[in-house]
Amino acid sequence: MLLSPARRPAAHRPRARIAAAKGRRKSTAPGISTGHRVTIIENNVRQRAEEPAPITRRTLHDEIVTRVRDMIIEGRLAPGTRIHEGQLGQALGVSRTPLREALKFLASEGLIDLVPSRGAVVRRFTEKDVRDMLEVLAALEALAGRLACIHATDEEIAELRALHEAMIAQYAARNRLEYFKLNQRIHSAFALMSRNAVLVATHDNIQARLKRIRFLGNETPEKWQSSIAEHEEMVAALERRDADALADVLARHMHNAWERIRSVI
Template identity: 40%
Template sequence: MTSPAPRPKLKTRFKPARLKLSSDQSTRPLARLSLHDQLVAKVREMIIDGELAAGAALPERMLCETFGVSRTPLREAFKILAAEGLIELRPHRTPVVAPIDSREIAEIFDVMVALDVAAGCAAAARATADDIARLDAMHAELAALHRAAERAAYFRLNQQIHTEITRLAGNAVLLGMWSTLHASVFRARAVANYDARRWNESLEEHEAFMALLRARDAQGFAAALGDHTRKTGDSVLQMLEQAGQDPGRG
C-alpha cells in the first residue's frame, strides 16, 4: 500500500518582493490618489490567487516599507479587506489572512442556490434587449479570458456577471442578501477555479444559462443558474477537503 503524498505547506511567510505595486516602486512611493485602491487590489489579488494562504501574517512595518507608504492608508486598506472576510484584524497583534470556515461556506452556498434561482427567474422576466446584449458582451469577454488563461481577470468578471444578473432581478432586499453572502464566500469561490476541469465546466455552464436567457426561458435560466452555483459550491468544498479541511457536511 502506497503512502499518501505529502501535503503542501501553507504559504504563511510574508514575501515582500511579491508586493511591488509598480515597476518603479523602489524609487518612489505610490501616487497618493491611487494609493488606497492599489493597496486593496494588490493584497486582495494575492489572497485570492493563493499567494498568501490562510494564516499568513501581514506585518504592517514590512508592508509599509515595501509599498513606501505610511500605516494610515495601509490600515484603511486592511479595513476593506477585513470587511470582505479576507483578513482578520486582531487587537495588538499582526493581522493575518483569514481562515476559510468550510462548514459556514457549505451553509452559505445552500442559501445562495435558492437566491440565484429566485434572482434568475425575476431577471429573465425583467431583462430588456439591451440588458441581455450587455450580459452577452460580458460573457464573450469571459470566454476570451478563459482562452487566454487569465484566471484572476476571469474570476473578477465572472463575479460581475453574477452581480449584474442579481441586480436585474429588481429586488433590493434580494440583492442585499445576495451581496452579503457573496462577500462571505468571495475567496472560497475563487478556489474552484484552481481546478482546470472545474474551470472549463464553469464556462460551459455560463454558456448554457446565457443561451436560456437569450431564449427568454425564465424557468430554465433560473434552474441552470442555481445548478451552476450548487456545482460551484460542491467544487469549493471538495477543494477545501483536499487541502485537509473538513467540508462541514457531517
C-alpha cells in the same frame, strides 16, 4: 519582502507617495480587467442604481484596500498568513495609518481576521465556510436571475450572450485565466441586471471571498465542461425570460460548483 525591495520612508511627502503607489500598482498588479468589455450592463446599473458621480478620486487607504484584496485573492498573501503592518506598509510604501484603516475595511469584508493586539491574519476558509458561502451565493443568484428576467433589456441579454460565446472561445483555447475571468463576469452580470444595488454588493462580496478557491478548483478543462453546459442553460433561460428555469439552473450551478471545488479546500 512582499512586493518590492523595502524603501526608506522619505519623510512626509504625502502626495508624492500616492503617485508612487499608483504608478507602481500598474507594474506589479495586473488587475482584473479582461479584453472583452461589458459596457451596456455595467453602465445601465451605474446609471440607475448607484451614485451619479463617477469622478473617483482615490485616497490612499482606498488604494491599499484594493491592492491588499488583490494580493489575497491572487494568493500572494496565503490564508493563515499573519499580516505584518510594518513590513507590508514598507513593501507598499505607505505608513501604518492608512494600512491599518484598510485592514479594518477588509476585516469587515471577511477577508481577514483581526485578533486584538496580535494583528491581522488572512482568513482561512474551512470546508464548511466554503459550503456556506456557496449556499448563500446560490440563493442570491437565484434571486438575481428572477429579477434579471424582469428588468434586463434585450441589449443586455444580447451582451450576456456575447460574453458567453467569448467564454466558450476561451474554453476551446484552454485559456484558463481568461475563461475564469469571463465566467466570474457572467455571474456578476446577472447580479447587475437585477437592478438591485444591495444584491450586487452582497454578491460581489461573497464572490470575492470565493474567487481564489474557485479559480484553484477549475484546474482541469474537464471540470469546465459541465460548467459551460449550465451556463448555456442560464443564458437560454434568460433569453426566454423564464425566471423559474433560470433560478433553478443557477441554484444547480452553485451546487455543482461545490462538487467541482471541494477537492482543493
